[in-house]
Amino acid sequence: MEIQTSTLTNGLPLLLAPMPETPRMALAVTIDGGVREEPVAGVGKLASRLLLKGTARRTAEQIARELDERAIDLHEMSRADCTVLLAVFLNTALPAVLDVLRDVLLHSTFRDYPRELEKLEGEVRSSQDMPAALANSLLVSTLFATHPYGNSGLRFLETMGQLSEELVRAWYGSELRASRMNVTVVGDFAVDEMRERLAETFGDLPSGGAPASTAPPTPVEADRLVTAARPDAQQAQVYQGWYAPRLGAAAQAAMTVMNTIFGGGGLSNRLFVNLRDRQGLAYSVSSQYIPMRDAGEVIVSIGTSPENIARARQGFAEQIAIMRETPITPDELHFAKGRLRGAYVLSHETTSQHCLDIAVNHINGLGPDYSARLLERLEGVTVAEVRDAACLLQPPTVTAIVARDDAVAGVA
Amino acid sequence: MVEIVKMDAVSLPYLHHPATWATLESGQQVVVVQKPGEVVHLHTVVYVGSVEETVENAGISHFLEHLMFKGTARFPAGTFDRLLEGIGGRVNASTAKDITQYFVTLPKGAAGESYRLALELHADMLTDALLPEEEIGPPFDPSTEPAEKRERLVVIEEIKMGKDNPWRQVIATLGEMLYPTHPYRREVIGTAEVIATVPADTIRAYYRHWYHPGNMVTILTGDLPPEETVRDVARAFRFAPAAAPHHPQFPADAPPATPCARRLTMPLNVGYVALGFLCPSARSLRATIGLDVLSLILGEGLSSRIHQRLVEQLPNTPFIDAGSTHWTLRDSSNLIAYGIVRPDALQPAHDALVEQVRLLQHEPPTDAEVRKAVTCLEAQFAVKAETAAGLSYALADSFTLLRSPAGYTAYLPILHSLTPDELGRLAAEYLNPDHACAVLLGP
Numbered sequence: 101m102e103i104q105t106s107t108l109t110n111g112l113p114l115l116l117a118p119m120p121e122t123p124r125m126a127l128a129v130t131i132d133g134g135v136r137e138e139p140v141a142g143v144g145k146l147a148s149r150l151l152l153k154g155t156a157r158r159t160a161e162q163i164a165r166e167l168d169e170r171a172i173d174l175h176e177m178s179r180a181d182c183t184v185l186l187a188v189f190l191n192t193a194l195p196a197v198l199d200v201l202r203d204v205l206l207h208s209t210f211r212d213y214p215r216e217l218e219k220l221e222g223e224v225r226s227s228q229d230m231p232a233a234l235a236n237s238l239l240v241s242t243l244f245a246t247h248p249y250g251n252s253g254l255r256f257l258e259t260m261g262q263l264s265e266e267l268v269r270a271w272y273g274s275e276l277r278a279s280r281m282n283v284t285v286v287g288d289f290a291v292d293e294m295r296e297r298l299a300e301t302f303g304d305l306p307s308g309g310a311p312a313s314t315a316p317p318t319p320v321e322a323d324r325l326v327t328a329a330r331p332d333a334q335q336a337q338v339y340q341g342w343y344a345p346r347l348g349a350a351a352q353a354a355m356t357v358m359n360t361i362f363g364g365g366g367l368s369n370r371l372f373v374n375l376r377d378r379q380g381l382a383y384s385v386s387s388q389y390i391p392m393r394d395a396g397e398v399i400v401s402i403g404t405s406p407e408n409i410a411r412a413r414q415g416f417a418e419q420i421a422i423m424r425e426t427p428i429t430p431d432e433l434h435f436a437k438g439r440l441r442g443a444y445v446l447s448h449e450t451t452s453q454h455c456l457d458i459a460v461n462h463i464n465g466l467g468p469d470y471s472a473r474l475l476e477r478l479e480g481v482t483v484a485e486v487r488d489a490a491c492l493l494q495p496p497t498v499t500a501i502v503a504r505d506d507a508v509a510g511v512a
Numbered sequence: 513m514v515e516i517v518k519m520d521a522v523s524l525p526y527l528h529h530p531a532t533w534a535t536l537e538s539g540q541q542v543v544v545v546q547k548p549g550e551v552v553h554l555h556t557v558v559y560v561g562s563v564e565e566t567v568e569n570a571g572i573s574h575f576l577e578h579l580m581f582k583g584t585a586r587f588p589a590g591t592f593d594r595l596l597e598g599i600g601g602r603v604n605a606s607t608a609k610d611i612t613q614y615f616v617t618l619p620k621g622a623a624g625e626s627y628r629l630a631l632e633l634h635a636d637m638l639t640d641a642l643l644p645e646e647e648i649g650p651p652f653d654p655s656t657e658p659a660e661k662r663e664r665l666v667v668i669e670e671i672k673m674g675k676d677n678p679w680r681q682v683i684a685t686l687g688e689m690l691y692p693t694h695p696y697r698r699e700v701i702g703t704a705e706v707i708a709t710v711p712a713d714t715i716r717a718y719y720r721h722w723y724h725p726g727n728m729v730t731i732l733t734g735d736l737p738p739e740e741t742v743r744d745v746a747r748a749f750r751f752a753p754a755a756a757p758h759h760p761q762f763p764a765d766a767p768p769a770t771p772c773a774r775r776l777t778m779p780l781n782v783g784y785v786a787l788g789f790l791c792p793s794a795r796s797l798r799a800t801i802g803l804d805v806l807s808l809i810l811g812e813g814l815s816s817r818i819h820q821r822l823v824e825q826l827p828n829t830p831f832i833d834a835g836s837t838h839w840t841l842r843d844s845s846n847l848i849a850y851g852i853v854r855p856d857a858l859q860p861a862h863d864a865l866v867e868q869v870r871l872l873q874h875e876p877p878t879d880a881e882v883r884k885a886v887t888c889l890e891a892q893f894a895v896k897a898e899t900a901a902g903l904s905y906a907l908a909d910s911f912t913l914l915r916s917p918a919g920y921t922a923y924l925p926i927l928h929s930l931t932p933d934e935l936g937r938l939a940a941e942y943l944n945p946d947h948a949c950a951v952l953l954g955p
Contacts (some may be wrong), residue, residue, distance in 0.1 A: 123526050123894040152814075160824065164814035169884045171891030190891055219823070222832030225781035226852050231676050331779045334672035367581065367593035367603060377590070380649065380665030383673055403673050407657070435598030442600010445550050445619040450898045 103458060103468050104291050110307040111279030114298055115458050115468050117286045119451055125191050125287030126455035129201060129302075130463045131183040132280040136393060137312045139271065140262045141251035142220060147272040148176035148183045149216055155207040163200060170196050180249060180392040181347075182463045183275065188452045191288055198301045205276065205305065213265040221260060224253040231330050231502045232384075232403060235337035238326045238500035239399065243341045247317035249392060277309030278302070284459035284468075286451040317395045319343055324498045327512055329505045336406045336503035340416055342493050344389055344396035348466050351492075352391050353477040354485035355398070360436040361486065362423055363387030363400060368435075370423070371400065375415045381408050393464055398493060406507035413499070423490035427483045437478060444475050516742055522917050525924060526897035531907075532738035533917060536746050539726025539756065543917065544741045545733040545903050552627045552734030553900035554634050555615045557908045559759070559915075560722035561608050562700040563843070571702010572710060572718055574607035575667050579715065580614065581605070582647035582663070584640040589647055592633050599626045609696050610842045611912045614638065617901050620734055627734070628744070635748035638723060643716050654708035668704045678784055682850075682951045685774055686788040689949035690846050694765050725749065726756040729911045733900040764844045765790065767947035773862070776953040782832060783858045783954035786850040787865055791942050794840040794913040801926045802938045803838050803847055808885040809877050809935075810869065810943075811836025811849055815884070818849060818868050826864065830857030834865070842913050847943065858952040866945045873944070876936035886927055893924065 104116045138144045152174065153160040167174050172189040174197075185204075187197045227233045237252035244250030283298055345351040363371035363386045375385045385402040402412045447453055448471075461470035501511055515537040521530040522543075529546040536542060561573050583589035596603050601618035616634055620627045649662030658665065674680040684699050691697035730745055767790040792799045811818040812835060822831045834851040849869055853861040877885075896902040910919030 122898070124891075124898065161815065161820055164820070165884070168813045168815040168888060169880075171888045190894060215824075219832055222782060222852065222854070226832060229678055229780045229782065330676075334675045335669065366597045368590065368597045373590065376666055377663075380660075380662050381669070383666055383670035404669060405672065435594060438598045438600055440600075442597075442602075442619050445600060446602060446617060449549065449551050449900070 101454060105468070106295060108278065108299055108303050110303060110305055112302055112305055113282040113462065114295060115282055115284040115462055116291050116294055117284075117454060117458060118289060118291060119286050119454065120288050122288050122451050123190060124188055124451055125194060125285065125289065126451040127187045127197060127201075128284045128455050128459040129185040129205065130282050130284065130459040131275050132311060132463050133275045134179045134182040135248050135251050136181050136314055137275070138248045138251055140267060141248070141256040141259050142263055143268055143271045144183055145178040146213070146216060146220060146263070146268050147275070148178045148185070149220070150210045150212060150268065151176060151185065151204045151208050153212040153216060154209050155203045156209060157207065158203060160212060163204070166196065166200060172197055174200070179460070182460060184456065184459065186452065186456060194297070198297060202301045210265060210269055210272075213268060217260070217263065221257070224256055228253050231333050231335065231337045232401070234328055234330070235339040235401070235500045235502040236399070238328060238502070239339045239341045239498055240397070242324055242326050242500065243320065243343070243397060243498045244317050244395070245320065247394065248314070249317060249395065274309065274312075276306060278305040278307045280309050280311060281305070282459055282462050284455050284462070286455040286458070314394055317343070320496050320498060323496050325511070326498070326500050327508045328502045329508045330502055331505060333502065333504045335403045336409050336501060336507050337401065337403050338409060338412050339399060339401045339500040341397055341399045341498045344398045344492060345391060346396045347391040347393050347464055349391070349396070351485075351489060352396070353474060354481050354489040355389050355391075355396070355492070356440065356474075357433070357436050357478060357481045358423065358486045358489035359387055359389035359398065360439055361428055361432050362419070362490070364389065366439065370419055374419060375402065375412065379411070379415065381412055381415065406503050409501065409503065409507060409511055420490065420493050424487065424493070428486055430483070433481070433483055433486065437481070440478050441475065444471065516746065519739070519742065522921055524897075524903070524920065525893040531917070532742060534742045536725065538749070538751055539724070540745075540749060541729035541911070542742050542745045543729065543731045543907055544736055544738045545731070545907065546736060546738060547733050547900055547903060548735050549900070550619045551617060551900045552620045552630070552732070552736065553615065553617045553904045554630055555613065555731040555904040555908055556634065556638055556728055557611050557613045557731070557911055558638075558723055558728045559610070559912075560612055560727065561610045562698055562702070563609050563695045563762070564722070564759070565695060565698065565702070567698075569706060569710060569714070569718070570698050571667070571700075571706050572715060573612055574701055575707055575710065576715055576719055577605045577607045577612050578663050578667055579643050579648060580637055580641045582644055583642050584636050585642065586636055586640070587633065589644070592637055596630055596633060599629065601626070601630060607700055609700060613908060615901070615904070627736070631744055631748050635745070635750075638728070639749055639751050641719060643712065643719060645712050648712050648715065651709045651711060654704050664707050667701070667707045671701050671704050671707070674701060678778055678780060678953055681776060681778065682784050682786050682953050685776060685951045686786055686848065686949055689772060689774065689951070690788045690790050691765050691844070694762050694844060696841060696844065720754060721757050724754055724756050725751045729908075731904045731907050733904045762843060764793070768949060769947070771946055771948055771950065773950040773952065776951060777955065778953060780855065780953070780955050783853045783855040783861070783952070784850070785853055785858060785861045785865060786848055786951045787862075787869060787945065788949045789847045789943050789947070791838070791845040791847050793843055794845050794919075795842065797914070797919065797922060798926055799938060800840055800845065801923060802930055802935055803845070803942065804889060805882065805885045805927070805930060806872065806877070806935055806939055806943065807836045807838040807847055808888055809881045810872060813888065817871075818865070821868060822851065822864055830854040830861045831864075840909075840913060855954045858954050862950055862952055866948070869943055869948070870945050872939040873936070876939065877932050879932060882930070882932050882935065889927055890924060
């Protein structure tokens with residue numbers, strides 16, 4: 101896919117990738133920053149939600165109706181390192197999409213702040229009713245105790261008293277700078293015509309501004325165990341986490357391959373085969389590698405009966421030790437690379453998948469074609485590099501457990 | 513060699529080429545959807561789900577779905593997943609009330625070699641599953657700790673996971689209330705007692721009975737030549753001779769004569785309120801599409817009535833979120849209006865939800881609301897056409913409900929012919945709160 105890049109006079113980068121004969125177009129407005137630059141947990145999420153809650157000339161209901169009447173999917177996403185407004189729509193709806201986006205970016209009133217805060221609080225409390233979400237929340241807020249990457253649902257609930265409408269407005273004002281944004285479009289369009297329309301729509305977004313400097317996370321110094329009791333829980337949720345290579349790091353490719361073999365989704369990884377298929381310990385068991393701009397994390401998780409907590413933790417430790425101490429086979433390496441090649445194709449089937457990938461890679465300073473380049477690097481990963489990556493899963497280990505009271509008491 | 517006894521072309525929205533719908537001599541149906549691109553999706557729907565079960569074997573369809581991945585005479589357990597995931601495939605399966613379905617999505621491969629391997633493995637799994645004792649694990653008393661933890665325990669863990677999910681509890685309870693006699697009342701996942709004790713031979717007999725060629729449709733979507741692909745399927749699926757299964761018929765339940773409600777408790781931060789309405793069989797296509805429109809107007813999207821009036825505009829609202837969904841089922845569908853609410857306001861939230869549904873009769877859908885719903889539902893066809901998997905799922909839904917692609921192909925003409933008056937009549941007939949079931953869950 102060819103990506104045509106250009107920059108408007110206000111410094112706004114445009115990334116245009118034609119994809120002929122597609123009925124729906126995807127357009128992303130991506131703003132550098134995200135959770136990473138939040139002074140208080142939830143500021144970024146509130147700011148992006150409030151963008152769709154009323155402007156000087158449209159109420160929130162009018163915005164919702166205009167979008168729904170034209171079948172326009174407009175999502176706001178507050179991510180670790182950026183904020184994205186992603187619109188996906190039938191090609192004929194482009195003028196309406198541009199009109200709404202310009203209005204919400206330049207003329208949002210943020211006047212529904214109290215109600216939006218109340219709703220967000222309710223949604224977070226509701227998500228923490230799910231034991232797995234609560235365990236994940238406990239884990240990341242401990243792993244990133246001094247960094248905004250730890251701005252989990254729990255941290256939001258603890259610090260929401262520090263939030264204010266002024267803080268949200270100020271955050272948005274500092275983030276909305278053309279040179280710290282991009283506009284990306286993927287779909288069936290003529291490049292020159294699209295560039296002209298985008299210049300008319302976004303040419304007067306404010307320029308200037310510089311990225312906020314954030315310090316890398318301060319690592320925890322010793323193993324940590326954090327727990328929460330859920331009185332009637334049928335299962336215990338056991339989560340463990342470690343620091344891992346950050347986005348763009350040399351070791352990102354090797355860690356990606358390591359995670360694929362170890363527990364990264366699917367039915368044939370080692371955690372799934374050993375802890376689920378062979379030992380019947382769980383229905384859900386997996387690992388995830390999440391590389392972000394300041395740091396990365398690897399999280400392993402399992403939902404299992406409370407009496408299996410010790411066996412599950414032992415199972416994690418054994419599988420990690422095997423990854424560290426015994427080289428993977430050439431077959432495993434071959435299959436992992438095949439799997440990642442396939443995952444790339446399957447995750448680049450639609451205009452919205454392409455659009456989000458290009459937009460986020462560009463805003464992270466990696467270049468819009470970073471995913472394709474990472475795929476090439478994955479091909480060169482060796483058995484020794486996978487072992488080196490596995491060696492990063494070593495103490496200090498953060499463990500989060502959510503279970504019924506007696507089980508929590510047992511592990512504490 | 514299996515013969516093709518019938519082959520028809522079927523036009524689908526947003527696609528340049530018609531799909532091919534074939535019937536093989538074995539009775540197996542095959543649909544090939546030509547979609548340009550690297551991705552191929554293989555999808556087989558077997559017409560057996562929890563509806564075919566009894567209290568004594570509740571959950572066996574879903575347990576069997578797990579066990580289908582445990583090897584064949586040619587490919588031992590684990591080979592299927594490892595080989596397909598190693599060439600970039602995404603492999604999975606699911607069980608529902610009416611069906612069990614198996615799917616593989618993967619890049620086709622430079623000369624189609626990955627697709628051919630996937631078809632061989634997919635067909636082999638469906639026609640020659642061994643269901644080996646050592647993978648199932650020995651039966652055990654569910655009140656004790658079994659010595660050997662195999663797939664029975666995996667499914668029991670899945671049952672426990674569901675019990676920790678408040679929504680699953682709400683939906684399961686509504687199912688019991690909406691369907692007092694019909695087998696839809698039982699949860700698809702079944703009970704730990706059955707999963708712990710059902711003998712391996714019973715599972716094998718269930719497999720041999722229901723996984724008959726006349727009881728399945730295989731859908732393939734991707735850059736595939738239609739007739740050649742139908743023949744590929746005919747060659748790959750080699751069935752042992754067996755009698756076609758008979759599907760028992762279950763009379764539809766009537767909606768409750770008066771409103772009914774159940775109060776559940778869990779130690780939660782928020783509350784959940786749901787109103788369930790019994791709807792006609794999804795085979796009544798016109799009424800089903802009409803109820804899709806009503807659900808969209810009532811509670812789907814940020815501009816829907818429930819969201820705007822209850823979440824955004826109601827003073828001192830107890831609602832954190834609210835919406836509706838129309839669940840289509842072969843014998844008798846249902847529509848659920850729901851809210852996530854403050855835990856101290858379950859009853860007022862229930863009353864507000866009832867009032868909004870009742871208003872559908874006194875304040876029938878406006879022309880503008882109907883236009884919006886039609887546009888949104890029409891756009892869903894563009895969304896489905898974006899991915900090979902999306903198209904296959906949509907056709908699989910149609911075969912599940914109607915045993916044909918008509919649920920997909922006839923949808924848009926019917927959608928465009930619906931009138932506000934007709935929708936008002938459907939709302940009065942099926943969405944009357946005086947005949948609704950309610951579940952209130954909170955601390």
